[in-house]
Amino acid sequence: MTDDSYSSRVSKSNADESIPCDATRSYATFDDLAKYATDGIGSSCTNFYVLSVLGIMLNNSYTRYNDANNG
Numbered sequence: 001m002t003d004d005s006y007s008s009r010v011s012k013s014n015a016d017e018s019i020p021c022d023a024t025r026s027y028a029t030f031d032d033l034a035k036y037a038t039d040g041i042g043s044s045c046t047n048f049y050v051l052s053v054l055g056i057m058l059n060n061s062y063t064r065y066n067d068a069n070n071g
Contacts, residue, residue: 021045027053 021042027033027049037046 021048023048025049026056028056029053 021044027036030050030053033046033049033053041049
């Protein structure tokens, strides 16, 4: 895709279909994601959401590390 909407969604393209992922959805933990993954999110979108969960986990760890260092 080359249009501006690419930044607000991710899609998996096959010869006959495009499966957009809702970039506004967010999951804080893998458990949250697992609850909704069985509702038909699709594997390509699940991969997108896994990256979001990993980013949240990294930010939380970084915050706790800084808090520990600052006393």
